[in-house]
Amino acid sequence: MIVLRGLRKRLGARDVLAGIDLEVPRGQFVTIFGPNGAGKTTLLRILSGLMRPSGGDVYLGGARLEDDSVALRAMVGVVSHHTYLYDDLTALENLVFYGKMYGVKDAPERARRLLEEVGLSVFAHDPVRTFSRGMQQKLAIARAVIHEPEVLLADEPYTGLDRRAGEVLTGLLRRFKERGVTILMVNHDFDQGVALADRVIILAGGRVALDELVTSESLRLIRERYEELVGGKYAGVDQKQ
Amino acid sequence: MSFLSKVLALVEKDFRAEFRTKEMLSVMLIFALLVVVIFGFAFNPTSQVTRKIFPGILWVAFFFAGVLGLNHSFTRERYNQALHGLMIAPVDRSALYFSKVLSNMAFMLIVELVATPVFLVFFDYSPAGRLPGLVSVVLLATFGFVAVGTFLAALAANTRTSQILLPILLFPVVVPVVIAAVQLTAATLAGSSTASFAAWLRVLVVYDIIFLVVPFLLFDYLLEV
Ligand SMILES: Nc1ncnc2c1ncn2[C@@H]1O[C@H](COP(=O)(O)OP(=O)(O)O)[C@@H](O)[C@H]1O
Ligand SMILES: [Mg+2]
Numbered sequence: 001m002i003v004l005r006g007l008r009k010r011l012g013a014r015d016v017l018a019g020i021d022l023e024v025p026r027g028q029f030v031t032i033f034g035p036n037g038a039g040k041t042t043l044l045r046i047l048s049g050l051m052r053p054s055g056g057d058v059y060l061g062g063a064r065l066e067d068d069s070v071a072l073r074a075m076v077g078v079v080s081h082h083t084y085l086y087d088d089l090t091a092l093e094n095l096v097f098y099g100k101m102y103g104v105k106d107a108p109e110r111a112r113r114l115l116e117e118v119g120l121s122v123f124a125h126d127p128v129r130t131f132s133r134g135m136q137q138k139l140a141i142a143r144a145v146i147h148e149p150e151v152l153l154a155d156e157p158y159t160g161l162d163r164r165a166g167e168v169l170t171g172l173l174r175r176f177k178e179r180g181v182t183i184l185m186v187n188h189d190f191d192q193g194v195a196l197a198d199r200v201i202i203l204a205g206g207r208v209a210l211d212e213l214v215t216s217e218s219l220r221l222i223r224e225r226y227e228e229l230v231g232g233k234y235a236g237v238d239q240k241q
Numbered sequence: 242m243s244f245l246s247k248v249l250a251l252v253e254k255d256f257r258a259e260f261r262t263k264e265m266l267s268v269m270l271i272f273a274l275l276v277v278v279i280f281g282f283a284f285n286p287t288s289q290v291t292r293k294i295f296p297g298i299l300w301v302a303f304f305f306a307g308v309l310g311l312n313h314s315f316t317r318e319r320y321n322q323a324l325h326g327l328m329i330a331p332v333d334r335s336a337l338y339f340s341k342v343l344s345n346m347a348f349m350l351i352v353e354l355v356a357t358p359v360f361l362v363f364f365d366y367s368p369a370g371r372l373p374g375l376v377s378v379v380l381l382a383t384f385g386f387v388a389v390g391t392f393l394a395a396l397a398a399n400t401r402t403s404q405i406l407l408p409i410l411l412f413p414v415v416v417p418v419v420i421a422a423v424q425l426t427a428a429t430l431a432g433s434s435t436a437s438f439a440a441w442l443r444v445l446v447v448y449d450i451i452f453l454v455v456p457f458l459l460f461d462y463l464l465e466v
Binding site: 048049050070071073074076078080082083084085086087088089093097098100101102103127136143 | 243246247250251253254257258261262317320321322323325326327328329330331332333
């Protein structure tokens with residue numbers, strides 16, 4: 001579903017991504033760990049079509065991202081550090097608007113169902129400006145999946161969510177996984193990260209430092225490498241950017 | 242068709258957001274009216290001179306108010322990085338550009354529609370020309386200004402100094418529109434068609450076409466992270 005070949009990205013004087021090779025089959029749930037500045041966000045930005053790679057190739061569903069970027073962007077949903085929401089529009093208006101951008105048929109109906117799913121129905125007609133950080137994050141998650149994407153890219157999606165909202169998100173992610181959505185999630189919390197993951201990747205210094213399928217045997221190794229490369233100090237700490 | 246429906250949805254979004262807060266329209270309008278009042282007090286409103294420079298005052302007010310609007314149009318997209326949200330959606334960059342041209346044009350026309358009668362009353366100016374002529378001049382000049390202004394606003398949007406940068410980039414480029422607008426407005430208001438009228442009209446039309454086409458070709462490269 002996702003294939004990266006020698007992906008490189010240079011920002012300023014740094015090789016933020018220094019040659020990444022990766023193949024993610026359809027329906028796999030991949031969690032990406034890595035210390036701050038490892039290039040996790042940069043990787044997701046390139047996959048979402050926001051940034052162009054400096055070198056290497058990105059394929060989505062067999063097609064080269066650069067060749068057919070508009071069509072391929074329709075396959076991808078993104079939860080980023082930013083919510084992409086319009087403060088002056090209501091929750092419903094935001095979802096309907098993005099629904100139209102993705103060519104969703106019957107966007108209002110789909111938007112209402114999603115608001116229900118993330119528990120924001122009561123606030124459907126309130127402007128996003130009045131929302132707490134957690135509510136905005138829930139709405140951003142609904143926005144990311146308004147078009148039922150085949151690929152979901154989530155950059156620290158638990159940021160700003162309280163425990164209940166976190167459980168809602170975990171439930172959503174589980175359902176997407178069951179539906180066969182390919183998921184790449186960046187997370188800082190080890191347990192949260194491995195809970196649903198089929199596979200764990202640790203990025204460090206712009207390279208893949210570990211790439212393991214999650215099994216009861218491999219979990220120990222993954223944890224050791226996580227402690228060593230990412231360090232316990234980041235675990236569970238919401239990173240601000 | 243989907244291109245057009247996305248453009249319309251984008252324009253609708255701009256209208257919803259703007260008419261909910263009216264922050265941009267009110268600032269543009271107040272600014273335009275302030276320009277008139279200042280000119281009114283600086284000169285003697287009924288003197289012969291003022292009648293001569295009236296078209297110039299009119300367009301100075303419109304274009305300066307317009308810059309405020311242009312500055313704001315992409316600022317709104319930067320809250321929560323909504324512009325990035327649009328850039329990763331399956332929408333042509335040119336649809337983003339075209340929708341911004343349409344909504345900026347609409348906002349400017351609203352300001353012009355409200356401010357012009359006030360200007361006429363304030364300067365005690367009774368136009369001799371016919372309305373359709375004036376309307377087409379205003380539409381052509383406003384379009385030229387907005388088309389190039391939206392393009393440059395997008396260019397500046399990803400810089401840290403976009404608010405200061407835009408007027409500096411825009412006004413030199415838009416000089417032909419300013420001159421053409423003033424000349425043509427003077428002629429239509431006076432009800433006289435001079436020889437240079439056709440020439441300035443041609444300048445304006447060609448300018449409009451160029452800045453309708455060029456951004457379509459370049460806009461893909463303009464919005465880059
Ligand atoms: N626009 C940019 N210009 C220059 N350097 C950048 C830019 N964006 C990110 N970086 C640098 O790239 C590195 C990786 O950033 P990022 O992908 O955000 O890391 P992560 O998400 O893993 O914490 C960081 O060192 C950061 O400072
Ligand atoms: Mg990051």
